[in-house]
Amino acid sequence: MGDADKDLVKGHRSRLRERFLKGGAEALADYELLELILCLAIPRRDVKPLAKGLIRQFGSYAAVLSAEPRDLGAFPGLGDTAVVAIKSVQASALHLARAEVHDRPVLSNWAAVTAYLQGVMANRSREQVRLMFLDRKNALVADEVLSDGTIDQAPVYPREVVKRALELNASALILVHNHPSGDPTPSQADITMTRTLADACGRLGIKVHDHIVVGTSGQVSFREQGLL
Structure with a gap:
């Protein structure tokens, strides 16, 4: 030059x-x-x-x-x-987005939660399942990746989820996963899995507040869609 x-x-x-x-x-x-x-x-x-x-x-x-x-x-x-x-x-x-989520009760800070999830998951090339464990005041106890999968599938095992929730003494959780295709529309498999998980957690007094599917085009909340 x-x-x-x-x-x-x-x-x-x-x-x-x-x-x-x-x-x-x-x-x-x-x-x-x-x-x-x-x-x-x-x-x-x-x-x-x-x-x-x-x-x-x-x-x-x-x-x-x-x-x-x-x-x-x-x-x-x-x-x-x-x-x-x-x-x-x-x-x-x-880091900044995560700090916003950690500093306030999750359910009263929903905009920060969804912004964080969009940043951390929307552009992943493989499907990932994340769990946000909450205490009785809906404060975040832990934010953990449950599994990393292929371009269109990541496994969720209710027994593992329940076990981890009990280890953390969590009273509720939010399930999150991404769709690498970009379209956050839940599949029938997503719906079936969520209901199975909610039933397993409910038997032990653990509430599944929501299941959020993240895509590059946005997010879908099972709670808002009446799917949970």
Whole structure:
């Protein structure tokens, strides 16, 4: 890269930083936000083509942040330092969202809960089942991944769920899983499994408050849909 090109890159980065500081994330396009991250990891290269290529490859800014490190590392021109920079931004965002969930009773803080779940699960390439265990005041006792599965299935074993709830002395739980297809519409298998789980938990006085299915297009609450 010649001196003139270096000056152009430097000027572009300076303008990006100024726009971000004045207007926040809303002042930048998604690829420009990704540019800001990549600038920290790749200081002497024009990263705009790389940022645009990543979003084109993975589908969205959120999907880039949520991508597996091995998949990011396989993208041409993206080294370990850049992968760490991208994943650290995702980790920071999830840490903040998780803190919002932990600090208040879950059922009275539903917007924060759904935002957290969307961030942590929506863009996963494989189906994952997560359990949020609650105490008698609906405060979060534990937020745990029960299982990781294939692109369209992750197992749920009621006996394991009940056992873990008893270990934690939880009085209620929220079941969550994602649909990698992006469509959060529950399947008949989802409905049957949820009713079986709710019955098993109910026998021991553990309430299943909800089952939330997460997809890139949104979420479906079994409770809101009258399925639970």
